[in-house]
Amino acid sequence: MNARSLAGIAVAALGAWALVAVFHEPAKAHAPVAWESSNQCAECHRQVHDEWSNSWHAQAWVDEEARKLSDNFSNTDCIDCHAPQPIFETGIGNRPLARSTRRAQGVDCIACHQMSDGRMAGTLDNPTVSCRPSAQRELTRPEACGGCHNQHGTVDQWKASRYAQPGPGFQDCVSCHMPLRDPSDPSKGRVHVMHGGHDLELVRSAVALRVARDGGVPVVEVENVGAGHNYPTDERSRASDIFWRDIASDGTRGEWRKLHRFRNPYRFEVGEPNTELPAGQTISLRIEDPAARGELEVALFYKLSPYYADPERPDPEREASLVHSARLAP
Numbered sequence: 001m002n003a004r005s006l007a008g009i010a011v012a013a014l015g016a017w018a019l020v021a022v023f024h025e026p027a028k029a030h031a032p033v034a035w036e037s038s039n040q041c042a043e044c045h046r047q048v049h050d051e052w053s054n055s056w057h058a059q060a061w062v063d064e065e066a067r068k069l070s071d072n073f074s075n076t077d078c079i080d081c082h083a084p085q086p087i088f089e090t091g092i093g094n095r096p097l098a099r100s101t102r103r104a105q106g107v108d109c110i111a112c113h114q115m116s117d118g119r120m121a122g123t124l125d126n127p128t129v130s131c132r133p134s135a136q137r138e139l140t141r142p143e144a145c146g147g148c149h150n151q152h153g154t155v156d157q158w159k160a161s162r163y164a165q166p167g168p169g170f171q172d173c174v175s176c177h178m179p180l181r182d183p184s185d186p187s188k189g190r191v192h193v194m195h196g197g198h199d200l201e202l203v204r205s206a207v208a209l210r211v212a213r214d215g216g217v218p219v220v221e222v223e224n225v226g227a228g229h230n231y232p233t234d235e236r237s238r239a240s241d242i243f244w245r246d247i248a249s250d251g252t253r254g255e256w257r258k259l260h261r262f263r264n265p266y267r268f269e270v271g272e273p274n275t276e277l278p279a280g281q282t283i284s285l286r287i288e289d290p291a292a293r294g295e296l297e298v299a300l301f302y303k304l305s306p307y308y309a310d311p312e313r314p315d316p317e318r319e320a321s322l323v324h325s326a327r328l329a330p
C-alpha cells in the first residue's frame, strides 16, 4: 500500500465521519403548524386524502338527506357530529362540539386526528415532521368512533357481541371498517373510505338468508353473520325487509308480500319495537299463508330511508336494494 492510497483512505474515512456527524445531529422538532384545512394534509398523505374524499365522512355537511332533515342545519344540534371540532378536544367517547369553520369538510382529518396541543394522534411518534404525529392507542379504540356512533348504541351492541371478546375472533370497528391496505405490511396503513350502508357489498356480507320447508310450511331464516353489531345498525332511517311472492307454474310471479322488517324506529313511532338483528343471532319465521304452498321466491331488501311510496303496495324492487334472494320448491 503506498502513501497515496493511505491518504485516500484517510480522506474517505474523514468524509464518512463528517457524514455520520451530519446524520447523527439530533433531528429538530418541527415548529407547530396552524392546521386550517384537510387539504393541507393532502400534500403529504395523498392516498389517505383521496380515500377520505370519497367517504361519507367527507360528505357529512353537504349530505342532502342530513340537510333536508336538519332544515339546512338550522337545527344547530345536528352540527355537532356533521361538522365537529376535534374529538380529542372534547375527549374520546364524548359527543363532539360544533365547529364554526371549514364546515363543508364535514368529519375531516383534523376532527379525528388533532390533539389539544396541535399534534396529530396516530400510531407512531415523530416530532420532526410538520404534523408531529403522536402514538395514541385511544384513536384506534371503538370509543373514538363512539362519540358520534353510539347515539343509537352501535358501540354498546359491539361490546355485547363475540367480536369484542379478546382472542383470535376479536374484531373492532377499525378491523372491519378500515381494512389494512396491504395485509402483509401493516405499515402501509388503513383504508379511510369507511364503507357502511351505502355499500351494498358490505351489507350483503352482513347477513345470510336460508329457506326450507317444515311439513310444507316455508321457514325463512336470516342470520347476522358479518356485522359486529345489530343489522342494520346506527341511523334509524335504515331498514331491511323480507318479502316473498309465489311463482305460478307458467313462471308468472305474484305480488310481493311483506314478512318481516329489521329496523330501529324513530322516536316518534311510538309503540314500534326495535327489530334489529344482533351480531351472531338468527331469526326464524314461518309463512303460514296457504298461498305459500307452491313455488316461492323469498328476498331480503335494504333501504337507506324507511318508507315506501305506497305502504299498501310496496315495490321493493324499485324502492330498495336487493341483498339476497332464494327460491323454494313446492
Ligand code: HEC
Binding pocket: 063, 065, 066, 067, 069, 070, 075, 077, 078, 079, 080, 081, 082, 095, 147, 148, 149, 151, 196, 197, 233, 234, 235, 236, 304
Ligand atoms: C351524536 C352525533 C350526531 C348528531 C348530533 C347528529 N348526527 Fe346525523 N349522523 C351521525 C352518524 C354517526 C351518522 C352515520 C350513521 C349511519 O350511517 O348509520 C349520521 C347519519 C345521518 C344521516 C344519514 C345520512 C345518509 O347519507 O344516509 C342523516 C340524514 C342525519 N345523520 C341527519 C341528522 C340530523 C337531522 C341531525 C340533527 C337532528 C343529526 N343527524 C345529528 C351522527 C350524528
Ligand code: HEC
Binding pocket: 035, 037, 038, 040, 041, 042, 043, 044, 045, 109, 110, 113, 120, 121, 122, 123, 124, 125, 126, 129, 130, 131, 132, 133, 134, 189
Ligand atoms: C409536510 C408533510 C406532511 C403534512 C403536511 C402532514 N403530514 Fe402527517 N406525516 C408526515 C410524515 C412524513 C409522516 C410519517 C412519519 C414517520 O413515519 O415517522 C406523518 C405521519 C402522520 C400520522 C401518523 C402515521 C401513523 O402511521 O401512525 C398521522 C396520523 C398524520 N401524519 C396525520 C396528518 C394530518 C391529519 C395532517 C393534516 C392536518 C398531516 N398529517 C399533515 C408528513 C406530513
Ligand code: HEC
Binding pocket: 038, 041, 042, 045, 048, 049, 050, 052, 053, 057, 107, 108, 109, 110, 112, 113, 122, 123, 139, 140, 144, 174, 178, 188, 189, 190, 191, 192
Ligand atoms: C373518522 C375518523 C378519521 C378521519 C376522518 C380520518 N382518519 Fe386517519 N385514521 C383514523 C384512525 C382510527 C386511524 C388508525 C387506524 C389504526 O391503525 O388502527 C387512522 C390512521 C391514519 C394514518 C396512519 C396511517 C394509515 O394510513 O392508516 C394517517 C397518516 C392518517 N390517518 C391520516 C389522515 C388524514 C390525512 C385524513 C384526512 C384526509 C384522515 N386521516 C381522516 C381515523 C380517521
Ligand code: HEC
Binding pocket: 056, 057, 059, 060, 061, 063, 066, 081, 082, 084, 087, 096, 107, 111, 112, 144, 145, 146, 147, 148, 149, 173, 174, 177, 178, 194, 195, 196, 197, 198, 199
Ligand atoms: C366526529 C364524528 C364521527 C366520528 C369520530 C366517526 N364518525 Fe363515522 N360518521 C359520522 C357521520 C356524521 C356520518 C354520516 C355522514 C353522512 O352521510 O352524512 C358517519 C358515517 C359513517 C359510516 C357510514 C357510511 C355510509 O355508508 O353511510 C361508517 C361506516 C362510519 N361512519 C364508520 C366510522 C368508524 C369506524 C369510526 C371510528 C374509526 C367513525 N366512523 C368515527 C361521524 C363520525
Ligand code: HEC
Binding pocket: 142, 145, 146, 149, 154, 155, 158, 163, 171, 172, 173, 174, 176, 177, 195, 196, 197, 198, 202, 203, 205, 206, 226, 227, 228, 229, 230, 231, 232, 233, 234, 235, 238
Ligand atoms: C365484524 C365486522 C364489523 C365490526 C366489528 C363492526 N362493523 Fe360496522 N358494519 C359491518 C357490516 C357488515 C355492516 C353493514 C350492515 C349493517 O348496516 O349493519 C356495518 C355497518 C356499519 C355502519 C353503517 C350503518 C348505516 O346506516 O349505513 C356503521 C355506522 C358502522 N357499521 C359502525 C361501526 C362501529 C362504530 C363499529 C365499532 C363499534 C363497527 N361498525 C364494528 C361490519 C362490522
